[in-house]
Amino acid sequence: LWAETEPRLARADNVRSALAFVERGEAPLGITYRTDALASRKVQVVALFPADSHPPIRYPAALLTGAGPAAQRFYEHLFGAEARTLLKAAGFSAP
Structure with a gap:
């Protein structure tokens, strides 16, 4: 092709x-x-x-040492129900 x-x-x-x-x-x-x-x-x-023609496309997230409370809240938000709903609506496969 x-x-x-x-x-x-x-x-x-x-x-x-x-x-x-x-x-x-x-x-x-x-x-x-x-x-x-x-x-x-x-x-x-x-x-x-x-899907089996390429490795999975991943967008990793991590908190750095010394990250403040706002970063912690954002990180937790990324894996929460609201973010999962938004990610799925945008076409992503959320964990």
Whole structure:
């Protein structure tokens, strides 16, 4: 499939740039994260890579030594029910 699709892809330094190419009509197709495409009102998802075709995409979070109470509250919020609901609504798979 690569040989067939390569000439039609938006090649960019990062997925947000690729998305912008497609949003502006400068490229007919692009590869980006599903969540970025879902956040755009100017593109539509036409296909997804199978989950077993790549390692899981993870966004780790950690508190640094000496983090203050506000950082602790934010960290706890990230793993709470409200954040989980918002993340799922944005297309993420929340733990």
